[in-house]
Amino acid sequence: xxxxxxxxxxxxxxxxxxxxxxxxxxxxxxxxxxxxxxxxxxxxxxxxxxxxxxxxxxxxxxxxxxxxxxxxxxxxxxxxxxxxxxxxxxxxxxx
Numbered sequence: 001x002x003x004x005x006x007x008x009x010x011x012x013x014x015x016x017x018x019x020x021x022x023x024x025x026x027x028x029x030x031x032x033x034x035x036x037x038x039x040x041x042x043x044x045x046x047x048x049x050x051x052x053x054x055x056x057x058x059x060x061x062x063x064x065x066x067x068x069x070x071x072x073x074x075x076x077x078x079x080x081x082x083x084x085x086x087x088x089x090x091x092x093x094x095x
Contacts, residue, residue, distance in 0.1 A: 003028045003035070 003011075008028045012019045019027055073086075082089035 003031050 005024050005028060008019065008024050008031065011031070012027075077083045077086070077088070080088050
């Protein structure tokens with residue numbers, strides 16, 4: 001299924017981009033190439049292929065779970081305009 005110029009116009013409107021009249025044919029061709037590639041990829045038999053989290057066999061570097069910053073809760077709440085019961089009070093936005 002090939003995209004038409006009218007469909008390119010709809011896509012451009014949905015994407016909120018301006019496409020010049022003389023470029024619409026080129027955009028249609030490029031989008032058709034992308035859709036053809038998707039069709040080729042969908043045609044590949046992936047039965048029995050396990051999904052990968054990453055294309056490379058890497059291990060995640062982990063660090064110790066330790067506190068690296070001091071508690072500054074009281075300091076920050078001391079300069080806040082309004083605080084109550086340890087919570088920051090802000091103006092109501094939604095009624």
